[in-house]
Amino acid sequence: MGSKCLDRDQSVRDWDQSVRDWDQSVWTEIRVLGTEIRVFGTEICVLETEIIVLGTDIRVFGTEIRMLETEILSLD
DSSP states (O other), X not given: OHHHHHHHHHHHHHHHHHHHHHHHHXXXXXXXXXXXXXXXXXXXXXXXXXXXXHHHHHGGGHHHHHHHXXXXXXXX
16 A cells, blocks of 8 residues: 555656656747747737647646736737
């Protein structure tokens, strides 16, 4: 029973680390896309579709949703 708890805790830590790694790479890409949206107004529709796809995973990162909402509002 004790070893099951340890295994579960380890897998949670691994998942947390992979989420942080994924978050870092996605967040960098979102910043890059944000700059391009401002430059290429007409591509907003294409990029908005990608943002919706990311939306499901972004919910995990509560604090950053607010930051993204600010960017999305300013892009509209």
